[in-house]
Amino acid sequence: MAINLEDDILQDFLLEAGEIVELLSEQLVVLEKTPDDGDLLNAIFRGFHTVKGGASFLALNSLVDVCHKSEDVFNLLRNQKISLTGEMMDVFLQVLDEVHRMFNEIKSGADPVAVPELLIEQLLAMQSAVTDTKKPATVRKKANKKSAVKKNKNIKQVSEQFLSSKGDISDEEFENLLDNLHGAGAAPKAIDSEADSSQSGKNDQISDQEFEELLDQLEQKDKAGALGSTGVAKSKQGKIDDLITEEEFELLLDQLHGKGKPPDKVVAAPSPPVARPAATSGVRREFTENKTETTVRVDTSRLNEIMNLVGELVLTRNRLNTLRETFEDQRVHKAISTLDLVTADLQNAVMKTRMQPVKKVFGRFPRVVRDLARSLNKEIELELRGEETDLDKNLVESLADPLVHLVRNSVDHGIEIPEVRLKAGKPRQGKVILAAEQKGDHIILTISDDGAGMDPEKLRRKAIEKGLMDSITAARLDEKGCFDLIFLPGLTTKEQLSNVSGRGVGMDVVKTRITQLNGQVEINSVLGKGTELHIKVPLTLAILPTLMLQLGTRKFALPLSNVSEIFELCSKKISVVDGREVILNRGRASPLFYLRKWLLKRNESELDVQRDAHVVMVHAGNTMVGFVVDQVLGQEEVVIKPLDKLLQGLPGMAGSTITGDGNIALILDIPGLINAYS
Amino acid sequence: MVKQDMPEQLQCVVFTLNHEKYGINVMQVQEVLREIEFSPVPGAPEFVLGIINLRGNVVSVIDARTRFGIAPREYDDKTRIIVTRVHQQMMGILVDSVAEVVNVMRSEIEAAPNAGHSKTSKYIDGVVSKDDSILIIVDLNKLITML
Numbered sequence: 070m071a072i073n074l075e076d077d078i079l080q081d082f083l084l085e086a087g088e089i090v091e092l093l094s095e096q097l098v099v100l101e102k103t104p105d106d107g108d109l110l111n112a113i114f115r116g117f118h119t120v121k122g123g124a125s126f127l128a129l130n131s132l133v134d135v136c137h138k139s140e141d142v143f144n145l146l147r148n149q150k151i152s153l154t155g156e157m158m159d160v161f162l163q164v165l166d167e168v169h170r171m172f173n174e175i176k177s178g179a180d181p182v183a184v185p186e187l188l189i190e191q192l193l194a195m196q197s198a199v200t201d202t203k204k205p206a207t208v209r210k211k212a213n214k215k216s217a218v219k220k221n222k223n224i225k226q227v228s229e230q231f232l233s234s235k236g237d238i239s240d241e242e243f244e245n246l247l248d249n250l251h252g253a254g255a256a257p258k259a260i261d262s263e264a265d266s267s268q269s270g271k272n273d274q275i276s277d278q279e280f281e282e283l284l285d286q287l288e289q290k291d292k293a294g295a296l297g298s299t300g301v302a303k304s305k306q307g308k309i310d311d312l313i314t315e316e317e318f319e320l321l322l323d324q325l326h327g328k329g330k331p332p333d334k335v336v337a338a339p340s341p342p343v344a345r346p347a348a349t350s351g352v353r354r355e356f357t358e359n360k361t362e363t364t365v366r367v368d369t370s371r372l373n374e375i376m377n378l379v380g381e382l383v384l385t386r387n388r389l390n391t392l393r394e395t396f397e398d399q400r401v402h403k404a405i406s407t408l409d410l411v412t413a414d415l416q417n418a419v420m421k422t423r424m425q426p427v428k429k430v431f432g433r434f435p436r437v438v439r440d441l442a443r444s445l446n447k448e449i450e451l452e453l454r455g456e457e458t459d460l461d462k463n464l465v466e467s468l469a470d471p472l473v474h475l476v477r478n479s480v481d482h483g484i485e486i487p488e489v490r491l492k493a494g495k496p497r498q499g500k501v502i503l504a505a506e507q508k509g510d511h512i513i514l515t516i517s518d519d520g521a522g523m524d525p526e527k528l529r530r531k532a533i534e535k536g537l538m539d540s541i542t543a544a545r546l547d548e549k550g551c552f553d554l555i556f557l558p559g560l561t562t563k564e565q566l567s568n569v570s571g572r573g574v575g576m577d578v579v580k581t582r583i584t585q586l587n588g589q590v591e592i593n594s595v596l597g598k599g600t601e602l603h604i605k606v607p608l609t610l611a612i613l614p615t616l617m618l619q620l621g622t623r624k625f626a627l628p629l630s631n632v633s634e635i636f637e638l639c640s641k642k643i644s645v646v647d648g649r650e651v652i653l654n655r656g657r658a659s660p661l662f663y664l665r666k667w668l669l670k671r672n673e674s675e676l677d678v679q680r681d682a683h684v685v686m687v688h689a690g691n692t693m694v695g696f697v698v699d700q701v702l703g704q705e706e707v708v709i710k711p712l713d714k715l716l717q718g719l720p721g722m723a724g725s726t727i728t729g730d731g732n733i734a735l736i737l738d739i740p741g742l743i744n745a746y747s
Numbered sequence: 748m749v750k751q752d753m754p755e756q757l758q759c760v761v762f763t764l765n766h767e768k769y770g771i772n773v774m775q776v777q778e779v780l781r782e783i784e785f786s787p788v789p790g791a792p793e794f795v796l797g798i799i800n801l802r803g804n805v806v807s808v809i810d811a812r813t814r815f816g817i818a819p820r821e822y823d824d825k826t827r828i829i830v831t832r833v834h835q836q837m838m839g840i841l842v843d844s845v846a847e848v849v850n851v852m853r854s855e856i857e858a859a860p861n862a863g864h865s866k867t868s869k870y871i872d873g874v875v876s877k878d879d880s881i882l883i884i885v886d887l888n889k890l891i892t893m894l
Contacts, residue, residue, distance in 0.1 A: 623786060668789045710805040712788070712798070713836065719790040725798055725805045733786040733800050745790070 072178050079175075082123045087172060089116045091432065094165055098435040101158050110147035114140060120168070131183035132171050138192040139164050151198045160191045162436070369462060372423050379412075379419045380708035384727060386412045387705070391730060420608070424459035427505040427512075430469045431456050434476055434503060441480045448497055449484055451476075454504035460512055464606060468514070471579040475516045475602055476503060478575070483520030483600055493597065495519065510608050511630075517601040523594040525551035528560070535559055549691055552592040556580040584740060589690075613709055615726075616685065617702035617734065621669050624734035625698075626707055626726060627685065631739050633693060634686040635701055641684065652684060652695045659686065660747070661695040667721075667746040668735075689739050709736060720745030757851045761882065762829060762842040765817050769842075769883045770849065770875075771829070777837065779845050780828040796841060799828070806830065808839035814890070815870075833891050849882070851875050856884060 073079065093116045100109050121136035139161065145151045167188065171181035386408055393405050431453050442449040460468075484490075484499030491497060504515045528551045532538045537557045546554070554560055558577040583590050588606035607613070607630060615626035616635075634654070642653045643661060652661040661684070684695045707726035716722070721742030728734050759770030760779075785797035785808050794813040798805050808828055812819050825844035830837060856873040872884040 670787060712805070713807050713838075715795055715807045715809075715838070716788055716791055716798070719788065721790065722788060725786075725788075727800045727805070731800060733798055733805065735786065735788060 072175055072180060074176075074178050076127075079127055082127055083172065083176060086120045086123050089120055090165065090168055090172065092116065094162075094436050095432050097158065097161055097165065098439055100153070101155075101439070104153040107147060110143060114143035114147050117143060129171075129175065129181055131181050132168065135164060135167060135184045135189065135192075138189060138196075142192055142195045145196060151195065157195055160188065160195070162440075163188060164192070367422075369423070372419075372462075375419055376423065379416055382412055383416055383706065384708055388730065420461065421459075423462045425462050425465050426456060427458045427460050427465065427514075428453075428456035430460075430465050430472060431503060431505075433469075433473070437473060437476060438480055438501060441477060442484075445481065445486070447480065447484050447486050447499060449480055449499045449501055452500060452502045454502060455506050458505040458507055458512065460505075461608060464512070464608075467582060468604075468606070471582045471604075472503070472514065472516070474575045474579050475604075476501065479516055479518040479520065479600070483518040483522075485521050489521075507608075508605075510614075511605050512608060514604040514606070515601060516604075517599060519599040522596040522598050522600055523552055523555070523592075524596050528552065528554045531560055532557065549592070552594055553691060555592070556590070584738070589688075591691075613726075613736070614704060614706050615736065617705045617728065618664070618685070618696075618698040619700035619702055620665050620698055623669065624702070624728060624732060625664070625668065626705070626734045626736045627687065627696075627739065628723075628736070629704060631687045631689070632685060633688055636684055636686075638682040638684050638697055654684075654686060654695070657693065659693045659695050661697060662743075662747060663697045665697070665699070667742070687739055689743050694739075694743060707734070707736070755853050757853060757856075757884075758848055759851055759882070759884065760829065760848055761846040762811075762827070762840075763844045763846060764811055764815060764842055766843075767883065768846065768880055769811075769885050770851065771831065771885050771887050773848055775831050775833055775887050777830045777832045780830060780839070783822050783826055783828060783841070785839075799839060801830065801837070801839075804837065806837045806839050808841055811840050811842050831887055831891075833887055836891065838891060849877065851877075851882070851884070859883070 093113060096109060096113050096116070100106065100113065103109065117136045117140035121133050121140055124130075124132040124136060142151075142157075146153060164184070167184040171184075174181045389405050390409065393402060396402065396405075434453065435451055438449055438451040479501050484501065485493070485495075487497045490499065499518065499520055501518045502515070504517075506513045506515070525546075525548045529543050529546060532554045533540050533543050537560055538554070556576050556579075560576070580590055583604055583606065588604060591603040591605070592600065593603070594600040613626075614629040616629050616632050618625045618627060636654070644651050644653065644658070646658065650661040651658045682697055682699055683701045684697055685701065686693055686695050688694075705728065707728070709724040710726055711717070711724050712719070712722060721738055721744075723736045723738035723741070725733055725735050758773040760773050760776045761768050761770050763769070780799075780801075785799045787797040788795065791797070794809050796808045796810050798807050800806075810819060820843075826841065827845045828839045828841050829845060830839050832838075855875045855877075857875070859871045859874050870885055870890045872886040875882045875884060
């Protein structure tokens with residue numbers, strides 16, 4: 070069956086089912102620790118059931134198959150017919166990986182390839198572990214559905230995809246349908262077309278139960294009964310009516326999604342495709358009347374657009390602020406002040422719309438740690454803190470990979486194997502803590518472990534050995550400096566390459582990524598005790614507080630977060646060490662650089678250094694560096710405008726911005742600048 | 748090398764470089780600026796003069812002369828920056844002057860003689876004889892993507 074990516078329903082499915090699958094991943098890992106948690110088992114069961122339902126309507130048979138089999142196992146689990154083992158967990162996690170793969174295939178427009186036979190067999194094998202196989206007799210009806218289409222049945226619990234089954238298919242048509250399906254074993258989409266074509270026959274309603282059975286039939290599933298029976302167990306008893314009422318609808322949703330949080334999408338597209346043009350409006354209306362919508366789904370590109378526009382507004386406000394002095398009329402002053410306040414609020418509000426709890430990124434870690442620990446035979450507990458901390462969506466996405474890498478490092482390099490730990494007097498189980506915290510306008514992410522810690526000397530030696538640094542420079546490094554060595558490309562203390570690490574490539578990529586986000590990384594480690602990594606990133610990417618500088622006739626912007634101090638050049642002593650100029654400030658000697666020489670063209674930079682030139686002390690990684698500039702113009706919030714393709718990647722250039730007076734100022738990337746020019 | 752997807756009739760904005768006439772598809776020209784004020788970017792390639800602020804957008808400006816292998820010259824009151832737009836990307840091109848818009852029939856375009864200008868021949872679609880002078884049709888796509 071061809072995948073039509075234009076199909077709204079497919080897109081909705083991918084979106085919602087995608088979320089369920091993500092959640093399943095987390096749930097499974099928690100399940101491993103608490104295998105008897107009934108609520109969790111139920112939730113996982115429902116997860117698979119829901120995905121299966123959606124998949125079946127889209128005729129994604131391979132997906133349906135694996136979900137159905139998984140759902141069956143979980144059904145047994147939640148009814149305590151079988152119990153969870155470690156091997157089963159592995160199989161389930163593998164199932165989830167397969168489902169993920171299939172999703173990706175669908176997203177790229179291809180038909181999902183079925184899961185390996187072995188996996189299906191394993192799932193089936195789990196079911197046969199049931200000692201007490203009850204054949205739920207009552208619900209399973211025979212294929213000849215003529216009798217089935219009766220109205221006096223109890224409504225059993227149905228999953229939401231069947232809600233809309235109060236569509237318009239008449240008895241006769243239904244029977245015809247069944248006959249057709251019987252023969253052809255056709256895809257559920259057949260129902261779709263049949264339903265569509267039977268718009269007129271609004272007489273008899275197909276009951277939910279019948280529909281469910283129909284579906285089971287299509288999947289040629291003998292154990293549909295299992296489904297039915299649990300359904301019965303859960304249903305509201307005594308409902309004679311065929312139609313699903315508001316109450317049931319709500320109950321259903323509550324069960325599926327937890328109280329008080331209906332997925333907004335259900336309102337937007339409540340009818341899975343069975344009777345797409347059909348009369349689900351009735352259901353829909355009831356639904357909206359009962360549950361107030363608290364969320365709206367918005368495409369991130371729209372939010373980005375709004376962000377940009379607000380950015381421009383901020384710039385214009387800044388311009389007005391500078392022009393304010395030229396107006397004498399007090400009313401104009403007042404108006405501009407009000408505009409100032411409102412714009413600031415608007416900026417904050419828009420920023421908040423793009424915030425997501427860091428939980429989104431953290432969500433995948435339990436699985437990562439679990440898998441890795443298992444493969445390395447280590448016992449590790451992962452603790453997550455501050456999951457509710459909000460981050461700009463872009464940040465969340467950009468940090469995901471670096472964080473994964475760092476956590477893997479902790480697991481691989483940091484935590485020792487149980488025997489070693491015991492010998493060192495540590496508990497068998499290692500602990501890795503992943504924490505997020507907001508400090509002012511920054512987010513601090515911490516990854517700490519109680520593992521082996523890092524040996525500065527070992528790092529020093531490795532760096533020299535691998536030719537990454539000469540022995541003299543290496544000798545001068547203090548402890549922190551040694552720790553920073555791990556960010557050098559090519560440095561690893563692992564003797565052998567492994568799948569996980571040892572190539573010496575990861576850390577420098579991590580550092581680059583974080584620097585690109587205008588963030589900083591700091592390492593603390595105690596040999597034998599553990600390691601702590603702190604990542605500090607500004608809350609928002611798009612607007613940056615900067616310090617405006619003048620060099621000659623040109624303006625440049627330095628990210629304010631790096632700026633430490635500003636003072637006049639003549640007031641401090643300059644010495645020459647090792648052939649380089651060094652400035653003495655607060656008892657420390659820091660390298661001094663004349664930005665003019667770096668950033669201005671030859672003819673412009675030749676002018677004498679002004680008498681009132683200033684020095685700006687900045688942080689560059691762990692060091693402090695002084696930049697000589699002609700003038701410091703003051704603080705300014707700027708919207709970062711990336712340089713276009715032609716100019717991207719130029720060292721030291723983080724982007725450009727349009728200043729309050731309409732001129733262009735280049736935004737400097739301090740570490741890049743120093744690397745390139747010094 | 749006449750492109751297959753060119754329409755029958757092409758409207759070209761004509762600019763001059765060193766007294767030679769060049770034409771680019773008018774559909775790709777967004778505007779022409781008289782102000783020659785740009786901010787140089789340290790470390791940029793030689794033919795990139797710098798960046799400008801175009802109503803809130805930051806646009807790079809390249810020097811057509813340098814790009815085409817002609818020695819640069821002082822700017823005068825005829826110098827212009829043509830702001831082009833290709834595939835959502837804007838780029839400014841500094842030229843000696845901008846003349847007019849002419850209509851060119853596709854049939855009139857002849858292949859360019861490969862007269863040793865290795866730098867330019869890549870960007871040239873062909874030539875047209877018009878009013879006793881040669882108009883060199885520039886392929887902007889190539890000019891931009893080959894940078």
